[in-house]
Amino acid sequence: MLAHDRPTRTVPPSDHANAAPVLAPILEARAVVRRFGGRAAVDGVSLTLRAGDCLALFGPNGAGKTTLLRLLGGLIKPTRGEVCLAGHTLPGDGATRRLVGLISHHTMLYAALTARENIRFAAECQGVLDVEGETTRVLTHLQVLDRADTPVRSLSRGLQQRVSIARALVHRPRLVLLDEPYTGLDDVGASALTEALRDAQQDGAALVLITHHLHEGLALATDTAIMLNGRFAYTKQAGAHGIDVTAYQQQYRSLVSEGAA
Amino acid sequence: MTLPHREPRFLTGAWQVARKDLLIEFRTRSAFLAASVFAVLAVVIFRFTWDPTGIPAFELAPGVLWVIFTFAGLLGLNRSFALEQQDRAFDGLLASQLSRESIFAGKVIANLVFVAAVQALALPAVALFFDLSVGSAWWAVMAIVLLASVGLSAVGTLFAAIASNTRMAELLLPMMTLPFFVPLVIPAAQASALIMRGQPIEDGLSWLKVLVAFDLVFVSACVVAFPFTIEE
Numbered sequence: 001m002l003a004h005d006r007p008t009r010t011v012p013p014s015d016h017a018n019a020a021p022v023l024a025p026i027l028e029a030r031a032v033v034r035r036f037g038g039r040a041a042v043d044g045v046s047l048t049l050r051a052g053d054c055l056a057l058f059g060p061n062g063a064g065k066t067t068l069l070r071l072l073g074g075l076i077k078p079t080r081g082e083v084c085l086a087g088h089t090l091p092g093d094g095a096t097r098r099l100v101g102l103i104s105h106h107t108m109l110y111a112a113l114t115a116r117e118n119i120r121f122a123a124e125c126q127g128v129l130d131v132e133g134e135t136t137r138v139l140t141h142l143q144v145l146d147r148a149d150t151p152v153r154s155l156s157r158g159l160q161q162r163v164s165i166a167r168a169l170v171h172r173p174r175l176v177l178l179d180e181p182y183t184g185l186d187d188v189g190a191s192a193l194t195e196a197l198r199d200a201q202q203d204g205a206a207l208v209l210i211t212h213h214l215h216e217g218l219a220l221a222t223d224t225a226i227m228l229n230g231r232f233a234y235t236k237q238a239g240a241h242g243i244d245v246t247a248y249q250q251q252y253r254s255l256v257s258e259g260a261a
Numbered sequence: 262m263t264l265p266h267r268e269p270r271f272l273t274g275a276w277q278v279a280r281k282d283l284l285i286e287f288r289t290r291s292a293f294l295a296a297s298v299f300a301v302l303a304v305v306i307f308r309f310t311w312d313p314t315g316i317p318a319f320e321l322a323p324g325v326l327w328v329i330f331t332f333a334g335l336l337g338l339n340r341s342f343a344l345e346q347q348d349r350a351f352d353g354l355l356a357s358q359l360s361r362e363s364i365f366a367g368k369v370i371a372n373l374v375f376v377a378a379v380q381a382l383a384l385p386a387v388a389l390f391f392d393l394s395v396g397s398a399w400w401a402v403m404a405i406v407l408l409a410s411v412g413l414s415a416v417g418t419l420f421a422a423i424a425s426n427t428r429m430a431e432l433l434l435p436m437m438t439l440p441f442f443v444p445l446v447i448p449a450a451q452a453s454a455l456i457m458r459g460q461p462i463e464d465g466l467s468w469l470k471v472l473v474a475f476d477l478v479f480v481s482a483c484v485v486a487f488p489f490t491i492e493e
Binding site: 073077095098102104107109113117121124125127129151168 | 274285
């Protein structure tokens with residue numbers, strides 16, 4: 001994904017595609033607009049993501065990041081434009097929806113059920129054949145197997161978040177949408193999450209990661225975007241050595257303060 | 262890498278949702294306890310305000326029965342989507358492979374079981390306190406109760422889904438559902454009254470037909486309407 005001069009709203013396909021064989025896009029958003037009443041929460045965003053891409057999305061509160069994520073997941077319909085997942089226009093049918101894994105700062109778990117029951121239920125809903133095997137695999141991966149039979153309401157916030165991540169990854173989605181997934185995680189949890197996301201990336205999943213933590217976001221990102229007032233105000237692609245966090249932080253602060261002014 | 266999978270069938274998906282809801286209710290028992298206490302209290306209050314010399318039991322009991330069923334059922338319906346709103350579990354459900362119709366059917370099945378459990382408690386309580394004996398026609402009463410419960414659960418589930426997105430869900434749900442419950446409760450109460458009076462079951466057939474017709478209309482309409490109520 002290439003950086004564009006402001007105030008461009010289009011993020012083209014990644015430049016990685018020049019070096020490697022061109023992969024079919026997993027996710028394509030074309031001039032997506034979503035209005036709530038008269039206000040455009042997302043205003044003409046376009047993006048393309050391929051297998052292994054990770055778009056880190058930054059921006060102040062109210063910039064439209066979560067709305068964009070819900071559009072990309074097919075949870076809400078765009079007012080204008082379209083979102084295509086693996087060639088199918090969202091919201092799509094069940095087969096399209098199962099390609100998405102959704103992680104948010106809301107855990108999306110049932111407090112009265114145990115961690116294992118929550119993940120088993122998610123696996124069943126996604127039509128996973130080996131429900132028990134995949135449930136155990138993902139619990140092990142997120143390092144919560146020893147608390148698998150504890151009701152979620154009795155788990156700490158950090159452990160709940162790890163279970164929530166396990167729930168979203170149990171069916172090995174091709175697109176993982178993450179809204180502030182590091183919220184409430186301790187170091188162990190954050191490392192487990194980063195490792196799980198890297199594995200998902202290597203398995204060919206594309207990621208969209210919303211976070212206020214620049215370090216975590218940039219560590220995984222192949223592409224980044226700063227969102228302001230529903231638009232991509234700045235985009236940048238990670239080079240071979242990643243992205244300089246300090247320089248990016250300055251860029252972010254400058255854009256946000258300009259936007260606020 | 263995509264995992265081998267099988268798209269859940271309509272009934273399989275519905276059963277998964279219903280089983281999950283019932284397991285949560287079994288663990289917490291909050292709605293069932295509230296509905297059971299309400300049902301028993303209502304029977305007792307009606308019993309002690311009833312003048313047996315003025316109104317015979319078989320005239321009053323059907324009304325009491327259906328008032329209890331209706332309002333006790335509302336307690337369970339409220340909870341049906343409230344548990345989905347905690348930590349936005351419903352987003353996870355909507356993002357899954359299950360069809361919207363399957364999710365709706367699962368919720369209706371769970372609510373039906375809930376309502377049936379409350380009815381299993383309330384029915385003997387009414388029979389006991391009002392000294393009723395339906396004799397060999399008990400199965401007819403059960404059939405009426407079941408038929409009405411299907412319609413009540415379907416309509417209630419649809420409106421519970423709508424109300425759950427509002428800030429006053431507990432207030433809105435009865436206001437929205439009760440007018441739609443009327444066409445179900447009237448034939449159910451009339452048919453129950455006939456049987457409790459000791460009249461032949463054939464006399465109540467016309468009410469049963471009305472009940473079946475409303476069930477068909479309401480269930481079909483609710484299945485079609487549900488996906489639109491959860492769209493944003």
